[in-house]
Amino acid sequence: MPDNQQTQQNEAAAPAxxxxxxxxxxxxxxxxxxxxxxxxxxxxxxxxWMLQILNGPPGPPSH
Structure with a gap:
């Protein structure tokens, strides 16, 4: 009987x-x-933004 009772509880809890x-x-x-x-x-x-503040904007290398 306990297995049947637990199955009914599981089925009742399924929608919630x-x-x-x-x-x-x-x-x-x-x-x-x-x-x-x-x-x-x-x-x-x-x-x-922070990296560009520290390293400068991207662009061609200066000679």
């Missing part, structure tokens, strides 16, 4: 689990990852 999984995906796909992507691009731009 599926909903939470879909919500987690939506939060990651449309919330967290765009912020991470913008931060990565902004961080790279800041790094390039």
């Amino acid at each position: 689990s599926r909903f939470s999984e879909i919500m987690a995906f939506l939060v990651l796909a449309f919330g967290i990852w765009p912020i991470v992507a913008i931060g990565a691009v902004g961080g790279y731009g800041f790094l390039v």
Whole structure:
């Protein structure tokens, strides 16, 4: 009997689990990852800007 009871509990928990999984995906796909992507691009731009301040702008070598 315990196996049958556990199977019924798992089936009852499946829709809530599926909903939470879909919500987690939506939060990651449309919330967290765009912020991470913008931060990565902004961080790279800041790094390039700082390197150009220290080393000068890119261009042909001076003789």
